[in-house]
Amino acid sequence: MVLKNRVHDDSxxxxxxxxxxxxxxxxxxxxxxxxxxxxxxxxxxxxxxxxGRALPMIQGIQLVPTSALPDKLRSIFGFETxxxxxxxxxxxxxxxxxxxxxxxxxxxxxxVIMELAICRILSLPKTSDFKVVYLxxxxxxxxxxxxxxxxxxxxxxxxxxxxxxxxxFAQLRNVQNANVIITTPExxxxxxxxxxxxxxxxxxxxxxxxxxxxxxxxSRGATLEAVISRMRSMGPNIxxxxxSATVPNSDDIATWLGRNSSSPDLPASREVFGESxxxxxxxKKVYGFESKANDFAFESMLTKQ
Ligand SMILES: Nc1ncnc2c1ncn2[C@@H]1O[C@H](COP(=O)(O)OP(=O)(O)OP(=O)(O)O)[C@@H](O)[C@H]1O
Ligand SMILES: [Mg+2]
Numbered sequence: 001m002v003l004k005n006r007v008h009d010d011s012x013x014x015x016x017x018x019x020x021x022x023x024x025x026x027x028x029x030x031x032x033x034x035x036x037x038x039x040x041x042x043x044x045x046x047x048x049x050x051x052g053r054a055l056p057m058i059q060g061i062q063l064v065p066t067s068a069l070p071d072k073l074r075s076i077f078g079f080e081t082x083x084x085x086x087x088x089x090x091x092x093x094x095x096x097x098x099x100x101x102x103x104x105x106x107x108x109x110x111x112v113i114m115e116l117a118i119c120r121i122l123s124l125p126k127t128s129d130f131k132v133v134y135l136x137x138x139x140x141x142x143x144x145x146x147x148x149x150x151x152x153x154x155x156x157x158x159x160x161x162x163x164x165x166x167x168x169f170a171q172l173r174n175v176q177n178a179n180v181i182i183t184t185p186e187x188x189x190x191x192x193x194x195x196x197x198x199x200x201x202x203x204x205x206x207x208x209x210x211x212x213x214x215x216x217x218x219s220r221g222a223t224l225e226a227v228i229s230r231m232r233s234m235g236p237n238i239x240x241x242x243x244s245a246t247v248p249n250s251d252d253i254a255t256w257l258g259r260n261s262s263s264p265d266l267p268a269s270r271e272v273f274g275e276s277x278x279x280x281x282x283x284k285k286v287y288g289f290e291s292k293a294n295d296f297a298f299e300s301m302l303t304k305q
Pocket of ligand 2 (some may be wrong): 110111211
C-alpha cells in the first residue's frame with residue numbers, strides 16, 4: 001500500500017473567505033451587526049471615524065480604510081478597505097521605515113504591503129529622486145508586476161520599468177530613468193556585481209522589495225542572498241521588505257536583515273499569518289492507492305484516477 005498526498009483546493013465560501021474579501025459593514029445589508037472579534041480587542045488605531053461608519057474587526061484586527069492615506073495616494077488602491085493582513089501591517093509598512101518580513105497565505109494581498117512601502121516614500125518630503133527595486137524570481141512575475149504598477153503609478157508620475165533578460169538594449173534608458181525597477185535576482189546581481197559602474201544609480205535606492213523570498217532555500221537562493229547582502233553593504237539607508245507565502249523561518253530572515261540602519265542588531269519587524277487568513281479555504285485529503293509493479297505503472301495509474 002502506497003500513500004500519496006493529493007491536495008484539493010476547493011473554492012468554497014468560508015469564514016476565511018470573508019476575512020479577505022469585502023465584508024458588509026455594521027448596519028449594511030448582509031452585516032450581522034456584531035463585532036467580528038475572535039482574539040480580543042486590537043491595540044490598533046480605530047479608523048472608523050475616517051469613513052464615517054464602523055469598520056469590522058477581523059480575527060482581532062481592526063480594519064483600516066484606504067482613506068487613512070493622503071488623498072493623492074489613495075487612487076492606487078481600487079478598494080475602500082484594507083483586508084486583515086494589510087491592516088495589521090499598515091502601521092509598520094506605511095508609518096515606519098523599518099525592514100519588514102511578511103509571511104501570509106497565497107492570495108492574501110501581499111502586493112499591497114509593497115505598495116504601502118512605496119507610498120511611504122511618496123508621502124515624505126524631498127522624494128523626487130529615488131529608486132525602488134522589486135525582485136521576483138521569474139520573468140513572467142516581473143512582467144505582470146510591471147504591467148500592474150505602470151497603470152497604478154502613472155497617475156502619480158512614478159515611472160516603472162522592467163529589467164530582465166528579455167529587456168532590449170533600446171529600453172535600458174527607460175530603466176535608468178525609472179523610479180521603480182522590476183527585475184530578477186540574477187539580473188540585479190549582474191548589474192550590481194560591478195556596482196561601482198552604477199554607483200550613482202545604487203545610491204538612489206531607498207527601498208528593496210523581495211517577493212517570494214522563500215527561494216533563498218532553493219538552488220537560486222545563493223544569488224538572492226548575495227544580492228541582498230551586497231545591497232545591505234552598499235546602502236546603509238535602504239529599507240528591505242521581504243514577502244512570501246511559504247517561508248517557514250521568517251524569524252531567521254528578520255534577524256539577518258535587522259530592523260534598520262540604526263538598530264541592525266534588532267530583528268526586522270515580522271508579521272506571520274496562518275491558514276485562517278487564506279481568501280479561499282484549502283482542503284487537504286489523503287488517498288491511498290495500491291502499489292503497482294513499478295513506478296511508471298503506478299504514475300500512469302494515478303494519472304488515470
Ligand atoms: N483589500 C483588498 N480588497 C479587495 N481585493 C484585494 C485587497 N487586497 C488585495 N486584493 C486583491 O486580491 C488579489 C490577490 O492579491 P495579491 O496578488 O497581492 O496576493 P498575494 O498575497 O501576493 O498572493 P501570492 O502569494 O499568490 O503572490 C488581487 O487580485 C488583489 O487585487
Ligand atoms: Mg504575490
